[in-house]
Amino acid sequence: MKNHLWRLFLLMLVFSLAAGCSSDDVSDEEAALTATIRSTWGDKLVALDAEPPYPPTNSPASAGFDARIDLGKALFYDPVLSGDNDVSCAHCHHPGFAWGDGIALSIGVGGVGLGPDRARTLPPGEAELEEWEFMTPRNSPSVLDTGRFAPAPGNDPWEGVMFWDGREDSLEKQARGPLRSRDEMKHDAYGAPAAVGMVCEELKTIPEYITMFKAAFPDEFAQIDAAGDPDSDIIDAGNYSRAVAAYERELYTADSPFDRFARGDDSALSMSQKRGLKLFFDVGCDGCHSGAMFSDFGFYALGVAQGGPGKPPIHEHGDGNDLGRYGNTTMDEDRYRFRAPSLRNLSLTAPYFHTGGTGTAGDYQTLRQVVEFFNRGGNDLAIEASRLDDFMEPQGLGDTEMDDLVAFLESLTGTRIGSSRIDVRVPTSVPSGLAPPAVLEPVLSN
CATH class of the missing domain: 1.10.760.10 (Cytochrome c-like domain)
Structure with a gap:
């Protein structure tokens, strides 16, 4: 009986040590990844300022x-x-x-x-x-x-x-x-x-x-x-x-998780989000999506599938196409170019791209679909390759890598409205006496 209890005790001790070693290994791996991110891209970890710039x-x-x-x-x-x-x-x-x-x-x-x-x-x-x-x-x-x-x-x-x-x-x-x-x-x-x-x-x-x-x-x-x-x-x-x-x-x-991480809180991002952050830099996403707002607000030709009425719209004698910035500048090199959006608050603001995926095979209703678009090299619109930006090429990311990238993008979503000057609630009346939109609970409060 004593030998049996002794063997049972040793078995439990082995399992306990194994579990402890596994936990330590994960912690060491995460600590090493965090250190790599901070040492390699520390200057690119830019948190939002307390307030926007004012005129x-x-x-x-x-x-x-x-x-x-x-x-x-x-x-x-x-x-x-x-x-x-x-x-x-x-x-x-x-x-x-x-x-x-x-x-x-x-x-x-x-x-x-x-x-x-x-x-x-x-x-x-x-x-x-x-x-x-x-x-x-x-x-x-x-x-x-x-x-x-x-x-x-x-x-x-x-x-x-x-x-x-x-x-x-x-x-x-x-x-x-x-x-x-x-x-x-x-x-x-x-x-x-x-x-x-x-x-x-x-x-x-x-x-x-x-x-x-x-x-x-x-x-x-x-x-x-x-x-x-x-x-x-x-x-x-x-x-x-x-x-x-x-x-x-x-x-x-x-107070997005990323901002807390950028300010020094190593625990603000999950392991998956940190892997996604590293991948974000490894594959060059920051070439267009840089700075605190994760955009340079430049104009790029990605070949996003066109759906909807186009611009000008069909009912205003358009042809269903949208040539993007060209409509504003009439410069040939601006055809199919659209402003790079900020990646802030993406988990709250689907669908994506300039069409929102309406009436297209591309869809773009979820962040995963957006990541898949870039992973396959974009150009669902099938425009001539010479008009695409050079970085639009297949990336070869696996499912886990794409999941990690989505997890990181979700970390860029704020958790509250930063201003204390506004009431974020929908008013029940307006000065004209007309009916304002229906009252729904704001997704963020201050």
Whole structure:
């Protein structure tokens, strides 16, 4: 009996030691990997700054800035900005969907519902819907961290490259674009050049907005008041743009696992995420996706499969194709080039690429599908090889390596909104008295 108990004790001791050795081996392996990452790419482990860069005329030092953010939020959620008074910015950029909408191509004028449940209906004055009509020709990115987008060379830090084709260079300028788009917000209420001015004229008829603009721009209003001009003159395109941008700029994220790791917390990333981080550098992903925002905001030809209406869209005499930045510059070398997106918050902002994968064999609905696209060398569009960027070639990654890369990309998602200046909740009412989008719980809070 004693010998039996003694053998049982020895057996348990052996198993215990074996388990301990295995655990130590894993820890040693992870410690070695962490040390390799920090010694080899330490200068590329860049955490986000506490706040985005602010333009001098639209910063926390500006008089009325907190009231300006409140005004920008009201405008963001108010359908009064649209020609038919039926769609707001938040219908396509809702907090419940990480300030996006979770669908490939957004539905603007005449849309009903939110996110994946949003559907097209006939807008006023329309007898029938043409194919793709009143849908955005490109995927609508999330507003999160757009205030941190890097500028084109030579521009100021707050003049970030906006839109898939880079046609605007600040949040202030970006805020005017959707108002001019027939499919997104304008419909046929007025011509595109007059859209922002017409919206401002409507805002001037709403007393609460006059009060809010005066509080948001006290210095500007003091000049209007001194000149004896109408109070409503405080509402103009410039102040409208600054207000919306002030709200959007505060939608910056904080405390992603990667940022904690970059600041020295070795435990912030899992072993799989660390392997994915090493692989990210090994295969050269940082050639385009560098810096704190994991993008150089340059323009690249990847050969992403085209679906949807193209740009210009089919119903506006397009051919279903989208030539990307070429439509903005008309330079032949810009054909099929689109802005490199930031990799921040990817786990909250599917689907991906400029089409969102709609109507294509490429799909692009998940991060794994995006990694598989690059692993096979891209070019689902089958454009001529001379137009592709040189790095678009098969990578030969195995399933585990692709899983690790996806795990790392997920570590770039913030865990909260960094700004304490904004209320991230959807308002239950807006100054126009129109119905704001439905209240859904924000995916991130502050």
